[in-house]
Amino acid sequence: MAGIYIHIPFCKQACSYCDFHFSTSFEKYRTRMVKAICKEIEVRKSYLKAEEIFSIYFGGGTPSVLNAEEIRQLVDSILSNFKVNPKSEITLEANPDDINAERLEDWKKAGVNRLSIGVQSFRKQDLDWMNRAHTVEEAKSALRLAANYGFELSIDVIYGLPNFTLEDFKNNLDQVLHFSPAHLSAYCLTVEENTALHKAVEQGKIVPANNEAQSEQFDFLVAYLQAKGYEQYEISNFAREEKYAVHxxxxxxxxxxxxxxxxxxxxxxxxxxWNIANNAKYMKAIENQEDFYEVEELSIYDQFNEALLVGLRTKWGVAKHRLPKELLNTEEFRQGIEEFKAEGYLLETEEVFLLTQKGRLKADGIASDLFILAD
Incomplete structure (x- = not known):
């Protein structure tokens, strides 16, 4: 069930809360960048050891700024170098302002079958301070169009916003549900350093929501979506009829x-x-056949801790066979497991460790408390 992720480091403008790697001045080298990524796909074709590919995911940045030919080049490059299952999920992250009938038709022809649309909020005041490029009406129009073209839809929203009540959040969710997406991702706002939002908070221009308000909205989110037929299969992700994001x-x-x-x-x-996080250096290294990524060999401690961190966030939990046996039954780990079970945060079966609903609110903290560090 291997997958391929394509990072498109382009954005029309910088959202105030985002700390991902991107550039807003990409027009002069976009063709060169696509060519470099295609070359990397070819160079690294043996990385997955001929495993069949079941998902291709265009993330960013804003992949929807690419034109149809650029997306087609990237998909064709993958098809030429990897064994891709004919029923693979091919997802494109898209901003509402990039979506129109012509582009949707082109994306379909290029093989894209799933869109992850970054709406974030249906309130104008939120879109303004976020510095989003789209309007509320553009978001609604984009969702209607995408549904009409038969794409499987995932909608992204953010909660725990400044000056954002529980009623505001309910109104946002109601507008999302109006479009009946198969999938919904809801993320709690975090104020990341070196972002415009962080600077605005430091200057007192924006007052972030407190932990109590964010927790209240999370609890409401889970209960409300479950009542509407959505399953919470990961802390921030919900799906109808098991339409889980494959990637x-x-x-x-x-x-x-x-x-x-x-x-x-x-x-x-x-x-x-991990690849170089610099567009110019990345392209130059690819073109000159120089090293463009670093490699870290994961110790059994790394493997153990990472499996806990990501697995405990999901409905499937952490399968015990994923945890190195040398650490699974240590006294330190077993003591932590028993304590969280006694507090009602964790369940254990013969095969997996699972968080309870109560535990999901503290998922990352529970995982980190269970980490085992090398001596």
Missing amino acids: NSNYWKGEKYLGVGPSAHSFDGYTRS
């Missing part, structure tokens, strides 16, 4: 994936690698 699910389950493009990460089960 992300495989990541959480510890499947192998190759990441191409500047700053992209890859994982083969035993090592993790």
Whole structure:
């Protein structure tokens, strides 16, 4: 169930909360970048050891700024160098302002069958301080069009926003549900350093929501979506009729994936690698056949801790066979497991460790408390 992630480091403008790797001044080298990514796909074709590909994911940045020919080049490059299952999920992250009938038709022809649309909020005041490029009406129009063209839809929203009440959140969710997406991702706003939002908070221009308000909205989110027929299969992800995101699910389950493009990460089960997070240096290294990524061999401690961190966030939990046996039954780990079970945060079966609903609110903290560090 291997997958390929393509990082497109282009954005029309910088959202105030985003700390991902991207550039807003890309027009003069976009063709060169696409060519470099295609070359990386060819160079790294042996990374997944001929495993069949079940997901291709265009992330960013904003992949929807690419034109049809650029997307087609990238997909064709993957098809030429990897064994891709005919029923693979091919997802494109898209901003509402990039979506129109012509582009949707072109994306379909290029093989894209799933769109992850970054709406974030249906309130104008939120879109303004976020510095989003789209309007509320553009978001609604984009969702209607995408549904009419038969794409499987995932909609992204953010909660825990400044000056954002529980009623505001309910109104946002109601507008999302009006379009009946198969999938919904809801992320709690975090104020990342070196972002415009962080600077605005420091200057007192924006007052972030407190932890109590964010927790209240999370609890409401889970209960409200479950009542509407959506299953919470990961802390921030919900699906109807088991329409789980194949790419992300495989990541959480510890499947192998190759990441191409500047700053992209890859994982083969035993090592993790990451590409240069600089567009100019990345293209130059690819063109000159120089090293463009670093590799870290994962110790049994790394493998153990990463499996806990990602697996505990999901409905499937952490399969015990994924955890190195040398650490699974240590006194330190067993003591932590028993304590969280006694507190009602964790369940254990013969095969897996699972968080309860109560535990999901503290997922990352529970995982980190269970980490085992090398002596």
